[in-house]
Amino acid sequence: MTELTANSKLATQNTTFTQPPHALDTFAPRILNWFDSNGRHDLPWQQHKTDTPNPYIVWLSEVMLQQTQVTTVIPYFARFMSSFPTVQDLANADWDTVAEHWAGLGYYARARNLHKGAKQLVAIIEETGDFPQTVEGWEAIAGVGLSTAGAIVAMGLHGYGVICDGNVKRVMTRWAGIDGDIMKSATTKELWALAERLTPSNDSGHYAQAMMDMGATLCTRRNPQCTLCPVNADCIAHAQGREMDYPVKAKKKPKPSRFSNALLIQNKAGEILWLQRPDSGIWGGLWVLPLQFEQKTQGKTVLTTAQDDDVYESEFTTAEQIINDWLTTHNLTPQSVSDSLLDDAPIKHSLTHFHWYLQPQQLTLSAEQATELTKALQEADINMVWLGGAKAQATLGLPKAMVKVLQVFDSENL
Numbered sequence: 001m002t003e004l005t006a007n008s009k010l011a012t013q014n015t016t017f018t019q020p021p022h023a024l025d026t027f028a029p030r031i032l033n034w035f036d037s038n039g040r041h042d043l044p045w046q047q048h049k050t051d052t053p054n055p056y057i058v059w060l061s062e063v064m065l066q067q068t069q070v071t072t073v074i075p076y077f078a079r080f081m082s083s084f085p086t087v088q089d090l091a092n093a094d095w096d097t098v099a100e101h102w103a104g105l106g107y108y109a110r111a112r113n114l115h116k117g118a119k120q121l122v123a124i125i126e127e128t129g130d131f132p133q134t135v136e137g138w139e140a141i142a143g144v145g146l147s148t149a150g151a152i153v154a155m156g157l158h159g160y161g162v163i164c165d166g167n168v169k170r171v172m173t174r175w176a177g178i179d180g181d182i183m184k185s186a187t188t189k190e191l192w193a194l195a196e197r198l199t200p201s202n203d204s205g206h207y208a209q210a211m212m213d214m215g216a217t218l219c220t221r222r223n224p225q226c227t228l229c230p231v232n233a234d235c236i237a238h239a240q241g242r243e244m245d246y247p248v249k250a251k252k253k254p255k256p257s258r259f260s261n262a263l264l265i266q267n268k269a270g271e272i273l274w275l276q277r278p279d280s281g282i283w284g285g286l287w288v289l290p291l292q293f294e295q296k297t298q299g300k301t302v303l304t305t306a307q308d309d310d311v312y313e314s315e316f317t318t319a320e321q322i323i324n325d326w327l328t329t330h331n332l333t334p335q336s337v338s339d340s341l342l343d344d345a346p347i348k349h350s351l352t353h354f355h356w357y358l359q360p361q362q363l364t365l366s367a368e369q370a371t372e373l374t375k376a377l378q379e380a381d382i383n384m385v386w387l388g389g390a391k392a393q394a395t396l397g398l399p400k401a402m403v404k405v406l407q408v409f410d411s412e413n414l
Contacts (some may be wrong), residue, residue, distance in 0.1 A: 003046045015193040018176045023234045026176075028207055031281045034230035035210030037138075040217070043070065044077060047155050048206045055131045056087045056121075058156030059138075062148045063114050067107055070216065076105050087125070091118035096335035099285050099397030106400070107352075108283055113143025135161055146192075155205040163208045164195040167215025172198070173247040174219060177236030182247045255354050256303060260407045261292040262347070262358045263323070263334050267370035267386055274392055275319045282351065287385075287396040289405060291316075292334075292361075296354075319382040326373055333363035337409050346408050349401040360405045 040046075045052040058196035060080060064073045079101055084090035090098070095115060102111035120141050124132060124388070132138050138149035147165045150288055155160030169182055172194050180187035200207055218225045226238050236329060237243045265273040277283045293315035295305040304311045316324060327333070338361040347358040356403075365373065377384045385396075389406040392398060 013281075015190065015197070017194060017197065018178070018236065019234060023306075026093040026410060027198050027231060030230040031210045031214060032200075032207060035206075035213055039210060039213040044074065044081075048203075048209045053156050053158050053205070055152055055156030057081070058152050059117070059121075059141075059144070059148075059323070060114070062151050063110050063117075063143060064105065064380075066110060066148070068105065071177060072105070073176055076102070086132075087118050087121050090115065095285055096397060099158055099287075100395070101397075103286065103397040104400045108141060108286060108399070112279070112284055116142040117144065118218065131157070133157060133159070151208055154208045158203075158205055160199075160201060160204050161208065162192070162196050162199045162204070163191050163211065163392075165212075167219075168195060169209050170221065170247055171219045172241055174224075174237035175235045175333050177240075177246075179246070179248050181250050183250060187248075254299060255350070256296055256298045257355045257357060258296045259294040259357045259359070261334065261361045262289040262402070263292055264337065264360060264362045264405070264409055265290060265323075265334070265373075266362070266364045268364070268367050269386075271386035271388050272392065273373070274385050274387055274396060275317070275377075278317060283399045285397070286354065286399050287392065288399065288402050290320050291323060291358075294359075318380060319377060320383065322376055322380055322382070323373070326376055330369070332363060332369075334363035336360070337362050347401060347404045349399075349404070356401065358401060358405060360408050362409070 019027075041049065043061075045057050047058060061073065061077055064077055080090075081151070083097075083101060084093060093115075098111060099108075102108065102114075104110070106374070121131060124137075132141070133151050133153075135149045137147070138144050138152050139146060141149075144152070145170075147163045150161035150163045151165075152161070153159045154163065167192055172178065172191060173182065176194060176196070178187065178190060180190065182188070182191065192331045213261075214229075218229050222244075224243050226232050226235070226243060229235065229238070232238050237246050263273075267273075273290065274287045276287050277285060279285050293306050293311075296303045296315075304315075306312070312321070346360065349356040349358065374384070374386075389410065393403060393406065
């Protein structure tokens, strides 16, 4: 049991809340009344109206919804449920199939954890006969944090669970006027104490659905619809006209930028060389074009370049090192697909910690060269394949950035 979970009741008892008792006591009923009349009740993973909730559905949707909007998730969720209707189906699927289903959804570590978590859940079900029944049990599953575990127990098991995700934090910080930095541990504890104080003991899953809808549809990051809000009468941020000041979050430094060439290496048949990324790191386990690092910058300052010996191994995977060295040895230089300059690369892909600018470059090998390069990669146990762009999109798990590279390549070669 985590310290936060174990001491949450004590934390609630010892916390002085900014809102008076009456406002605290009536918060949940007002939210639930609004949700029942105005909330969304047709999302495919919602369980608040069923007598036999399915924790697998809630777990799957919660993982997909982390840092991703509902409209984006819905078709992915439908596809997963069609191919993997049970947790056993997901656990038994090979990684490439799971990756292909996830491709384009982003934050690929979630997919890795989802596949690992399915195997963990199957082992638990085989041992106990059922899914984990507690928040602590779900927290032990790969990729499941405290709020996700609370959501699964509340919505997927109809037990008691408290959620405190980004949407909920936004609603609570505005309503209670909590102006501490939400990235600080002291504010986190304050928010969890308030979340527990507001969560009703009965039907916490219903309340969790309502709070998620509040943050997603009314108390949005930009342009909140305060006039429609069921708790606007005692919302501190609204009373002060400071809705956009919450939640408080320390300003981050601008993200650095990484510039790389995306190599479209073709054989005589027009097939393209694809590499499977290492399991860990960016795009773990997915299939990508060979990437050739150029430089990393912070604003106008160049942090590292491809000429820096100490960054070569960190910026090039083993496969990319083999390809880069092989191209140098054979005096082969890929040509840019478009005329864009380095700082105006046609593809910008934003990740959590940096922006990645990709410049598509093309090179066609002779049959002998393609065979030689294939042999060099296979001798290093690199997972690789030669496939045309359309077939790669249909059969491999490709990140969105790779699809964009193919689109640029196709548009320039029409």
